[in-house]
Amino acid sequence: MIREYAPAKVNLYLHVTGRRPDGYHLLDSLAAFGPAADVLEAAPADDLSLTLDGPFGESLAAEPDNLVLRAARALADAAARRPGAALRLTKNLPVASGIGGGSADAAAALRALNRLWNCRLDAARLALLAQPLGADIPVCVESRPRLMQGVGEIMRPAPHLPDVGLLLVNPRVPLATxxxxRARQGDFTPAARLPEAWPDAEAMAAHLRGLRNDLEAPARALCPLISDVISTLAALPGCLLARMSGSGATCFALFPTAETARQAAALLPAEWWSFGGGLYEGGAPSLHPPAGGV
Incomplete structure (x- = not known):
């Protein structure tokens, strides 16, 4: 059996920079990963199957064709082989929550089956395979911090990220991207200018405070609970920055250390989903499970 971790993708900022003639929006965003993750396991089998479990597994049970299965078939087609594998997805991340859970799961399936089937495709080839499946999947293949542009298909090196604590919080309300x-209004925002590195968590948070998530205002209008979550995070001891990730409704807060982020999680309302730890910067998720477990 092969196991792959699928870390949550967090948009530390997200600018909508334009719109293509086909209606797709152009973005500029710094994506980072961790500390919570789904887990995907793959074992040899004659046919392709997917079993769901975990706290959010039921949320996907009604889907006729999970993105994990579509990724598996895409890899099988590329490798010119029959798609046979028994897959199990432990869904720890909330669904439709702005942290790329489905994309991370599909990327984990590509990595796991690439090993199980001995396809020997490198990360660049897997990312290329992932593009037609979803804009966020390519960046999740390596699960390393990246500057994302275009509709997500353009990936550039990210600034070196310092040690920093990250707290993820979702009010358990799904929000469709x-x-x-559609609810976004106003002008477009220029791409951000980022340094090569930040010396510490405080400097990183100070720079990010000058940027924004252009989807936060429309998401707050559709889901007022997001405002409550962000206000609560901003008031936590040691919070350096509180913001929404992606299209929501998951929000995040940055802290000086992973331990202060874990301690802050204990102060949140019990009915909210939360996970605190450190930013995940190691890549190769199968070799380095996210700090704090899953």
């Missing part, structure tokens, strides 16, 4: 984009 297309609805958030």
């Amino acid at each position: 297309p609805a958030v984009f």
Whole structure:
């Protein structure tokens, strides 16, 4: 059996920079990973199957064709082989929550089956395979911090990120990405200018405070609980920055250390989903499970 971790993708900022003639929006965003993750396991089998479990597994049970299965078939087609594998997805991340859970799961499936089937495709080839499946999947293949542009297909090296604590919080309310984009109003935002590195968590948070998530305002209008979550995070001891990730409704807060982020999680309302730890910067998720477990 092969196991792959699928870390949550967090948009530390997200600028909507334009719109293509086909209606897709152009973005500029710094994506980072961790500390929570789904887990995908793959074992040899004659046919392709997917079993769901975990706290959010039921949320996907009604889907007729999970993104994990579509990724598996895409890899099988590229490798000119029959798609046979028994897959198990432990869904620890909330669904439709702005942290790329489905994309991370599909990327984990590509990595796991690439090993199980001995396809020997490198990360660049897997990312290319992932592009037609979803804009966020390519960046999740390596699960390393990246500057994302275009519709997500353009990936550039990210600034070196310092040690920093990250707390993820979701009010357990799903929020559809297309609805958030439709609700967005106003002008477009220029791409950000970032340094090569930040010396510490405080400097990183100070720079990010000058940027924003252009989808936060429309998401707040559609889901007022997001405002409550961000206000609560901003008031936590040691919080350096509180913001929404992606199209929501998951929000995040940055802290000086992973331990202060874990301690802050204990102060949140019990009915909210939360996970605190450190930013995940190691890549190769199968070799380095996220700090704090899953």
